[in-house]
Amino acid sequence: MNTLIDCGCDAISCTANEGTEAHAVMLSLYEQHFPAERKRGMDVRDIAPSGYRGNQCGSVFLGVRAGHALAQFRGQIAKEAAERLARVAIRPHVTRLDWQATFRPPCTDREASHRYRRFIDAAVAGNQQKQAGRGVVYTARDLANSYNLVSGGRQSYWRTYNKHAESPDAYPPGTWRHEWQIGGKRAARSWGHMCDSRNQADTALGTLRGYLLRFGLDEPCLREAPPLVVTHGKHKSDTERRLAWLESSVGPVISKLLADGITMQDCITRMMPGQGVHGYWIESTTLDRKPSEIKRVLRQRG
DSSP states (O other): OOEEEEEEEEEEEEEEETTSHHHHHHHHHHHHHHHHHHHTTOOEEEEOGGGOEEEEETTEEEEEETTEEEEEEETHHHHHHHHHHTTSSSOOEEEEEEEEEEEEOSSOHHHHHHHHHHHHHHHHHHHHHHHTTSSOOEEEEEETTEEEEEOSGGGEEEEEEEHHHHOTTTSOTTOEEEEEEEEHHHHHHHHHHHHHHTOHHHHHHHHHHHHHHHTTOOOGGGTTSOOOOOOOOSOOOHHHHHHHHIIIIIHHHHHHHHHTTOOHHHHHHHHSTTTOSTTSSOOGGGTTSOHHHHHHHHHHHO
């Protein structure tokens, strides 16, 4: 039986509006870990990914652009960030997630290398057929008994490798790791799974196992969690996505405000300053309804 050593989020990249609870958590994590990364001797770099200008030091980055903030965390800091960001009322928009499982297989490194090479060969063949030459699909041997699989360019990156060969001082011999970097809609759906379940370990194990099972590899150390298949899913219209966001993010906040005695009209006036209520989909007859009822009214008027 494989011995599971560690699992969870290995990297997270997300955005949020400045002034929101999610932004406050991102800023708190940055201020907490940035000095520690500098103390470890990490270089401080002034970078601007996607126009978000800020400072990166080791495993932390926080940048701002026109009222929005972008945060990137890696390693153990990413695990902490995922746990804290999953608890905020209005979730941040996640653009990248890396899941990892570190374990010790019940065999030698040579035997494990042959086993994972067969899995990678099957995955490469399957992805080559699916991508039809449009994506980047290849294997590379960069460490002792270590293999990489890159599938579909930047949106999906799988890696299976000997963790001891990469970090001999931190991990004992015979330690291996599965990593899956996902971006775009896959990352958003996987993040939704975690926020709904509030269980980072199960989401990591289930997501990794779901990918492995696609190519015939049932990893014993991942069997504790049911497999999660993270796909793009059926395309939703802009209206459907906005209504889903209204229900999952705005609804809980409005419910708390209503419980505190704030009226629905006050909420709408605050969200739409200077516009009034009438001119929008929500009429005065709907102002006293619950968020779920308002969603139904919006759907009827859409």
